[in-house]
């Protein structure tokens with residue numbers, strides 16, 4: 001099926017109805033494209049990637065072919081020009097059909113959002129900005145022209161990915177570039193990415209490492225000293241192929257910096273919604289779980305027998321509970337992603353934590369309810385529900401905004417203003 005034929009397929013109803021949620025035309029079109037490609041191509045392949053724990057390479061070819069690989073590359077550079085909400089709502093639609101594709105696509109798209117619209121909102125002197133604009137033009141070209149795929153390894157197994165201490169992966173300044181050393185765990189897209197967008201700390205001689213010196217640098221997968229190690233046989237999100245990345249004395253040229261010095265630290269403080277970009281995948285899973293449940297209880301899932309289970313009042317109540325939970329989740333999340341911007345108010349930041357927490361926890365709770373309500377046959381591996389259930393489990397543990405850390409921050413930041421103590 002080519003791209004034109006995608007227009008012919010019978011798409012599912014949108015997660016966010018464009019007129020009800022007042023999406024702009026570009027958002028509505030991107031969401032519709034994601035639904036078409038998701039239903040026609042990603043959904044039929046999802047079980048195989050999950051079973052084999054392999055990267056959805058074919059899906060990435062489709063993302064390139066349809067332009068979605070460059071969704072957040074500005075139009076003047078040949079991309080689709082999507083801002084934060086346009087990307088997030090589109091990613092939710094992809095997550096409905098293949099969680100692993102949506103989650104890994106997030107790592108890739110962040111390389112464009114962070115170096116693009118986020119960086120545009122942040123302070124830089126004129127020279128720094130000019131250099132950044134020149135460098136990111138090259139970055140965009142690799143995606144648009146060559147279909148280059150970017151991973152985003154920042155997790156190290158310690159407190160750095162939680163945003164508490166500096167990254168222990170180090171970048172040392174040398175003539176013409178950087179020497180990078182370190183180890184990243186859960187590097188999604190390992191072995192499949194063309195570049196690893198590595199978060200690391202600049203080593204300055206005579207100074208203690210500081211989070212202010214965090215760098216975001218694209219390390220080519222083919223660079224000497226880059227190695228992917230370890231097994232990958234997890235509970236869920238198996239197609240993400242999140243293995244361990246070792247970086248040993250890797251030389252990277254200056255122009256591979258995706259953000260100038262100091263800008264990642266500024267972004268983390270001033271553009272906190274940047275850490276919400278993993279949530280769309282799980283919103284899509286939540287919607288997929290609900291859609292499956294309704295179709296299953298109506299007897300519409302092929303191969304599940306003639307029984308229409310919808311007549312039982314207990315099942316109707318469960319579906320009602322699921323609908324309420326899904327609507328609460330969608331409404332809060334949509335509000336939070338609509339508020340993403342530089343320097344949000346305190347309430348907007350707390351709402352973003354609340355939205356992230358709600359999506360990640362509710363996706364899994366909805367999947368649990370769905371299995372209980374649909375019954376034993378629904379969790380057979382021949383049906384997508386058991387994959388949705390396993391995939392949904394991983395959302396709450398994604399750093400830096402795990403479900404626990406969101407609660408931790410809401411509690412503290414609601415009760416204390418910056419700098420306040422009880423002493």
Ligand SMILES: Cc1cc2nc3c(=O)[nH]c(=O)nc-3n(C[C@H](O)[C@H](O)[C@H](O)COP(=O)(O)OP(=O)(O)OC[C@H]3O[C@@H](n4cnc5c(N)ncnc54)[C@H](O)[C@@H]3O)c2cc1C
Pocket residue numbers: 107152153154155156157158159160161162185186187188189236237240242394397398399400402404405408
């Ligand atoms: C399918 C999948 C794909 C992933 N893909 C990526 C990826 O592409 N890139 C990437 O960088 N990461 C990725 N991750 C990793 C993820 O974001 C987390 O970093 C990882 O799950 C943390 O595992 P851990 O065992 O180190 O967790 P934990 O031990 O829970 O957390 C690590 C450290 O964070 C701090 N911490 C955690 N919770 C708290 C708390 N409540 N209070 C205070 N401190 C706390 C502690 O210092 C703790 O030692 C992925 C994870 C999964 C499951």
